[in-house]
Amino acid sequence: xxxxxxxxxxxxxxxxxxxxxxxxxxxxxxxxxxxxxxxxxxxxxxxxxxxxxxxxxxxxxxxxxxxxxxxxxxxxxxxxxxxxxxxxxxxxxxxxxxxxxxxxxxxxxxxxxxxxxxxxxxxxxxxxxxxxxxxxxxxxxxxxxxxxxxxxxxxxxxxxxxxxxxxxxxxxxxxxxxxxxxxxxxxxxxxxxxxxxxxxxxxxxxxxxxxxxxxxxxxxxxxxxxxxxxxxxxxxxxxxxxxxxxxxxxxxxxxxxxxxxxxxxxxxxxxxxxxxxxxxxxxxxxxxxxxxxxxxxxxxxxxxxxxxxxxxxxxxxxxxxxxxxxxxxxxxxxxxxxxxxxxxxxxxxxxxxxxxxxxxxxxxxxxxxxxxxxxxxxxxxxxxxxxxxxxxxxxxxxxxxxxxxxxxxxxxxxxxxxxxxxxxxxxxxxxxxxxxxxxxx
Amino acid sequence: xxxxxxxxxxxxxxxxxxxxxxxxxxxxxxxxxxxxxxxxxxxxxxxxxxxxxxxxxxxxxxxxxxxxxxxxxxxxxxxxxxxxxxxxxxxxxxxxxxxxxxxxxxxxxxxxxxxxxxxxxxxxxxxxxxxxxxxxxxxxxxxxxxxxxxxxxxxxxxxxxxxxxxxxxxxxxxxxxxxxxxxxxxxxxxxxxxxxxxxxxxxxxxxxxxxxxxxxxxxxxxxxxxxxxxxxxxxxxxxxxxxxxxxxxxxxxxxxxxxxxxxxxxxxxxxxxxxxxxxxxxxxxxxxxxxxxxxxxx
Numbered sequence: 168x169x170x171x172x173x174x175x176x177x178x179x180x181x182x183x184x185x186x187x188x189x190x191x192x193x194x195x196x197x198x199x200x201x202x203x204x205x206x207x208x209x210x211x212x213x214x215x216x217x218x219x220x221x222x223x224x225x226x227x228x229x230x231x232x233x234x235x236x237x238x239x240x241x242x243x244x245x246x247x248x249x250x251x252x253x254x255x256x257x258x259x260x261x262x263x264x265x266x267x268x269x270x271x272x273x274x275x276x277x278x279x280x281x282x283x284x285x286x287x288x289x290x291x292x293x294x295x296x297x298x299x300x301x302x303x304x305x306x307x308x309x310x311x312x313x314x315x316x317x318x319x320x321x322x323x324x325x326x327x328x329x330x331x332x333x334x335x336x337x338x339x340x341x342x343x344x345x346x347x348x349x350x351x352x353x354x355x356x357x358x359x360x361x362x363x364x365x366x367x368x369x370x371x372x373x374x375x376x377x378x379x380x381x382x383x384x385x386x387x388x389x390x391x392x393x394x395x396x397x398x399x400x401x402x403x404x405x406x407x408x409x410x411x412x413x414x415x416x417x418x419x420x421x422x423x424x425x426x427x428x429x430x431x432x433x434x435x436x437x438x439x440x441x442x443x444x445x446x447x448x449x450x451x452x453x454x455x456x457x458x459x460x461x462x463x464x465x466x467x468x469x470x471x472x473x474x475x476x477x478x479x480x481x482x483x484x485x486x487x488x489x490x491x492x493x494x495x496x497x498x499x500x501x502x503x504x505x506x507x508x509x510x511x512x513x514x515x516x517x518x519x520x521x522x523x524x525x526x527x528x529x530x531x532x533x534x535x536x537x538x539x540x541x542x543x544x545x546x547x548x549x550x551x552x553x554x555x556x557x558x559x560x561x562x563x564x565x566x567x568x569x570x571x572x573x574x575x576x577x578x579x580x581x582x583x584x585x586x587x588x589x590x591x592x593x594x595x596x597x598x599x600x601x602x603x604x605x606x607x608x
Numbered sequence: 609x610x611x612x613x614x615x616x617x618x619x620x621x622x623x624x625x626x627x628x629x630x631x632x633x634x635x636x637x638x639x640x641x642x643x644x645x646x647x648x649x650x651x652x653x654x655x656x657x658x659x660x661x662x663x664x665x666x667x668x669x670x671x672x673x674x675x676x677x678x679x680x681x682x683x684x685x686x687x688x689x690x691x692x693x694x695x696x697x698x699x700x701x702x703x704x705x706x707x708x709x710x711x712x713x714x715x716x717x718x719x720x721x722x723x724x725x726x727x728x729x730x731x732x733x734x735x736x737x738x739x740x741x742x743x744x745x746x747x748x749x750x751x752x753x754x755x756x757x758x759x760x761x762x763x764x765x766x767x768x769x770x771x772x773x774x775x776x777x778x779x780x781x782x783x784x785x786x787x788x789x790x791x792x793x794x795x796x797x798x799x800x801x802x803x804x805x806x807x808x809x810x811x812x813x814x815x816x817x818x819x820x821x822x823x824x825x826x827x828x829x830x831x832x833x834x835x836x837x838x839x840x841x842x843x844x845x846x847x848x849x850x851x852x853x854x855x856x857x858x859x860x861x862x863x864x865x866x867x868x869x870x871x872x873x874x875x876x877x878x879x880x881x882x883x884x885x886x887x888x889x890x891x892x893x894x895x896x897x898x899x900x901x902x903x904x905x906x
Binding site for chain 2: 554556557559560563564565566570574575577578579580581582605
C-alpha cells in the first residue's frame with residue numbers, strides 16, 4: 168500500500184500547485200481554487216470561532232500527516248468497503264469514490280431522459296459547467312466560512328453532483344459511497360445537490376474506510392439546495408474507521424414550501440467536527456433534522472448545528488440522540504436563529520444523551536437567537552444514564568446484562584428510527600448501531 | 609467359580625443400569641420444588657425477612673398475605689435476585705441448585721418469573737422484540753448474546769396465539785414496553801410475559817394492586833388459564849379478588865418478616881373478611897416487632 172505512490176502535500180503552496188497541475192479544469196475553477204488556497208493560508212493564522220470551537224481540542228490534529236493520493240490503489244483495494252447500504256436496495260443510481268477518485272458511477276437511463284444529472288462532480292464540471300459554476304460553493308457552503316471550508320474549496324476532489332429538473336420526481340433512492348483506502352490519505356469529497364422547483368429525490372450517502380488501521384483525513388462539504396416546492400431526503404452515514412479525522416461543512420437551503428429531511432448517522436472517526444446549517448429561506452419551508460451519534464472507545468465527535476429561519480411561516484425540527492461509551496466524548500452545540508421577518512416561525516431543537524460510562528462525557532448546549540416576536544421556539548437537552556432497574560427488569564426475563572444494555576441503547580435511538588419513513592434508511596441505521604454494538608441480530 | 613463371579617457382576621451391573629435408567633426417568637418426571645429455608649434478608653442495614661420457610665412445588669398455588677410492610681414484596685425481590693435485597697442467612701433452592709448463587713438472568717433461565725408490582729418502562733424497545741429475546745434465552749438457557757433468536761415466524765405465531773388466548777389486542781406487541789401503558793395494561797403485560805415464558809415458578813407481586821375490578825378480573829382469568837400442573841405460583845396480595853379465580857392450595861400469612869400461619873383457601877377468606885387483628889393477637893411477639901418497626905420508620 169505504502170509503496171511509491173505519488174502524494175501531494177495539502178498544506179504547502181508547492182503541494183497546491185502540484186495538485187492544480189493534475190486537474191484539467193476550466194480557468195474560473197482554477198482561479199476559485201487559488202483564491203480559496205490563499206484564504207486557507209490566511210485563515211490558518213486566525214483564531215477559529217470560539218463559540219463553535221471552544222470545546223473542540225485540535226491539538227492532536229496534524230494536517231501535515233496527510234496527503235492527497237494522486238492515483239488510486241491497485242486492484243481490489245479500491246473496493247474493499249464494508250458498505251452498509253449498497254447491497255440493500257434497488258437504487259436509481261450509484262456512485263462510489265475511493266481516496267477522492269471516482270471508481271464507478273451509474274444512473275438509470277430513465278432518469279437521464281428526464282434530465283436528471285447524477286455524476287461525479289469532476290465530470291459535472293466538464294459536462295455541466297454552467298450549473299456547477301452557478302451553485303458550487305456560492306450559496307450554501309462558502310469558502311470564507313473558516314479555514315476548513317477554504318481548505319475544502321481549494322482542494323475538493325471527488326464527490327458528486329445531483330441535479331433534478333423542475334417537477335421531476337425520482338422514486339428510487341440514489342446511493343453514494345465515499346471511501347478511504349490509502350494510509351494517510353486526505354479526502355476532500357464534495358456533495359452538491361440541486362433540486363429545482365417541485366422536484367423530489369432521496370440520496371443515501373455513506374463514508375467508510377477500507378481498513379480499520381488506516382489513518383486518514385476527510386475535509387468535506389455538503390450542499391443541499393432545495394428549490395421551491397421541492398422535497399429532498401438526504402442521509403449521511405459517517406462510518407469512518409477509528410483513525411480518521413473528519414471535518415465537514417454541511418449546509419441545506421430550503422426554499423418556499425419546500426421540505427428537507429436530513430438524517431445524520433455519526434458512528435465512525437477518531438475525531439469529528441461537523442458544522443451543519445439548515446437555512447429556511449422561503450415561506451412555508453420545512454426542515455427535519457435527525458441525528459444519531461454513537462461514540463465508543465476514545466472517539467470525540469462534535470456537532471455544531473444551526474437552524475436559521477429567514478422567512479415567515481417556516482418550520483424546523485431537529486432531534487439528535489447521542490450515546491457515549493468508554494472514554495468517548497460528544498459535543499453538541501445547537502442554535503436556532505430567527506430573523507425579524509421570520510414571523511410565525513415554529514422551531515424545535517432537542518438533544519438527548521445516554522451516558523454509559525463514568526469516563527464518557529457529553530456537552531450539549533442548546534441555544535436561541537430570536538429577533539421576531541411572533542414565533543414558537545422550543546429547545547432542550549437531556550442527559551442520563553441507563554436506569555439499573557431497567558437492566559434488572561430485563562435480567563429477570565432471562566436477558567443478560569450486556570444484551571439488556573444493547574436493547575436499551577437501540578431503544579434509545581428508536582425515536583429517531585421512528586421519524587424516518589424510508590425503510591432502507593431505517594434498517595441501515597439500526598443495523599449500523601447493532602454492528603457497532605457488536606451484534607447482528 | 610470364575611464364571612459365577614462374572615455372572616453375578618454382570619447381573620449387578622445390569623441392575624445398576626436399570627436403576628440408573630429408572631432414576632433418570634424419575635428425574636424427568638420429578639416435580640420441581642422451590643425450597644426456601646430460614647431466609648433472612650436485609651435492605652441496606654434494615655433486616656426485613658427474619659427466617660422465612662416456604663416450599664412450593666410445581667402445580668401448587670400459594671397465596672401470601674400480610675399487612676403492609678410485613679416483607680411480602682421483599683421476599684419476591686429476594687427470590688428474583690434483586691441486588692438491593694441481600695440474603696444474610698438461609699437458603700433458596702430449586703431441586704438441589706443453590707439459587708442464591710445465581711443472578712436474576714440465570715434465575716429466569718432456571719424457570720423463575722416475577723410479575724413486578726411496578727413494571728419498568730423501556731422506551732423504544734417493542735414488546736415483541738423484548739419478548740423474543742426473553743423467550744429465546746429462557747428456552748435456550750446456555751445462549752450467549754449474538755447467538756440466533758427464535759425464528760421470527762415461529763415466534764410471531766406463538767405471540768399471536770398467546771395474545772388471543774388472553775384477549776389482548778395484537779397492537780400491544782408493537783408498542784414500546786410499558787411506555788404510556790395504563791396500570792391495567794402494565795399488569796396485563798406481565799401476564800403476557802408469564803404466558804410466553806411458561807416458568808416453573810411464578811411469583812406475582814400484588815398484580816391486582818391499583819387495578820379496577822374489571823382489570824383484576826381480566827388479569828385473574830389470564831392467570832387461571834396459565835397456571836397448571838407445570839407451574840408453581842406464589843400470589844402476593846392483600847386482596848382476595850385475585851384468589852377467586854385462582855384458588856390457593858395454601859395460604860400463608862406474613863407478619864414482621866416471618867410466615868406466622870399457613871392454612872388453606874379459607875384462611876384467605878377469613879383474612880379478607882376480618883383483617884389481621886386476630887393474627888396479631890395470636891402472634892403477639894411478631895405483632896410487637898411490627899409495632900416497633902413502624903415506629904422506627906415514623
